Each structure stands twice: as C-alpha cells, then as structure tokens.
Amino acid sequence: MKDKKMIFNNVPVTVILLTLNEEFNLPGALENIMDWAEDIFIVDSCSTDRTIDIALEHGVKIVQRPFTNFGDQWNFALEKLPLRTPWTFKLDPDERLTPELKEEIRELLGRETQHHGYSMNRRLWFMGKPLHVLAPVVRLWRTGKCRFSDVLVNEHPLVEGSVGKLKGIMEHLDSRDLHHWIEKQNTYTTMLAIQKMSGDKLSAASKLFGNTLERRMFFVRYFFFLPGRYWAQMCFEFFVRGAWRDSLLGWRWAKLRVEVRRYRELKIKEIKITHRFPILPKKEQIYDARIQIMELQKLVMHKEVINKGG
Secondary structure, X not given: OOOOOOOOOOEEEEEEEEEOOOOOOHHHHHHHHOOOEEEEEEEEOOOOOOHHHHHXXXXXXXXXXXXXXXXXXXXXXXXXXXXXXXXXXXXXXXXXXXXXXXXXXXXXXXXXXXXXXXXXXXXXXXXXXXXXXXXXXXXEEEOOOEEEOOOOOOOOEEEOOXXXXXXXXXXXXXXXXXXXXXXXXXXXXXXXXXXXXXXXXXXXXXXXXXXXXXXXXXXXXXXXXXXXXXXHHHHHXXXXXXXXXXXXXXXXXXXXXXXXXXXXXXXXXXXXXXXXOOOOOOOOOOOOHHHHOOHHHHHHHHHHHHHOOO
16 A cells, blocks of 8 residues: 655644545545645545545545435534544535635634635536636535535535635536536436425525525425526526536536436426336445544444444
C-alpha cells in the first residue's frame, strides 16, 4: 500500500464525504482538500471498487456503514463521528473547491463570524464542460449546529441559526459521462417516486412565501399539478438559470432536465396503476476487513448500537 502522509494547513474545518464506488472521483476530491482541511472523514456504503484503497492510500479516516437513505447516512456521520473542529463541511466526491473559495473560507474561519452556516454557489459541469448554471448550496456549518432532513434522496442540511452567503464557487463535475449521468438520474427518479408514494416526506415545510428551502419544497410538492409545467420548466432551466449562455450544450442540458422530471412523474403514475413499487438494485454489503479492525469503526458502530438500544 502506498503511504501518503496528510499535510494540513490548519483551516479549522472537518470535511465529510459519503462514498459508494467512487474510485473515479475520489482521488481528485481528496487531492483538492488535503492541503486545506484540518480533518477528513469518509463514510463508505460498502464499496466494491478501489474506493477503500484510495482512502487508505491518502491516509484519511474512514468508516463503513450500509446505506439506508441519504438523510440518515448524513445524520449518522454528524452524530457518530468524533468531530473535533469547530466547523464542518459537506463535500460530494464529484465536487471541487476553487482556490478562491478555499481562501475565502480560510479567511472567514480565521475571524469571528456571525452566522452558524454558509452557502455558496455550485457551478454545474455537463459533458465535460462548465455551464453558466449556478445553484446555491449549504455546505459549511458550525459543528453540532446542523442536521439533515431524513429523506430517501435530495436531503438538505438544516442549520440551527442564520446562514450567510460566500462569494466563492464550488465546481460540480457531476458525472464522468452521459451513460453514468443517465444511470444516476434513473436511480434518483425511482427513489423520488418511491418517496412520493410513501408519504411524500419533504425536507422542509412547503410554503410559497417561506424561506428559500420552503419555497423550493412548495414547487416540488405542487409541480405536477401545474398546467404547462414542462414548458415552464424548460424556460426556467434555459432562460432563468442561464443555460442559454452555453448555446446548444445548454439547450441539451435543459431538455434532459425536463425529461428527468417527466420520468419521475411517469414512475409515480406507474406505481398508482400497478400498486407496486419499483425494485432498486440491491448492492452487495461486503465490509472491508481493514476497516472493521480499526478503532474508529469500532467506536462509531458501538455508538450506533447503544443509541438503538442494542
């Protein structure tokens, strides 16, 4: 095994990543933050590729836990991991912090801050190119001041207190190719359809005149009742979100976004007609013996067993 020592530059933040077969994205994600974050944790859902090897080669702290849902997996990470820094950062393996964003956070955490959380703009990449499409996402919060909505997919961090806005940009490389992108959207739309038909649990209250997340939940809940909804979404994706600035590539991306929403609606209708939920492929849950003998794994799993009354 290659021994790569971590060199931290004392930014008082712990970065947490969830992984499942992320050998393509993980090396770049770790290289992006290893000289910046004070601590890094990976919560792995029993990967069967080289994800574990890559994590161990980079010397990051890693635990394994079978996947339940995204919200539950994140709450496990926040509650059970021994987080020792005053700030926590959520990073997906396909995301990269720009140098400007890293420096902005370094300066921010070096002084007194008035907010308990911070959002930043995430720039979407599609077919290997960056789009002029930005979306605000909350990624940074005071340790202990955040939990996640307990939903199957599209979980959201719920910060206790005010949330500020950073100027820097985070790159979202999304998928390695269209094949992977379509596979991922197929899985997500199935999960969203199951979530809808299992009680329509949302990340927050749906309020037209609420905060940003509540307004988003309002349109998520009532989108399928709107006349001309797919035409309206196409206009929103292409003109409002700015995909028009990417010409034909932006048009293709916007059309695919509309189709993704249409797939979700069709899957919901199928469940109503057949009275049968689609079956998601079950992934083999094989623990890595190297992780199971580590003290960190024993610690976090012991905490979970105690909390469950085992």
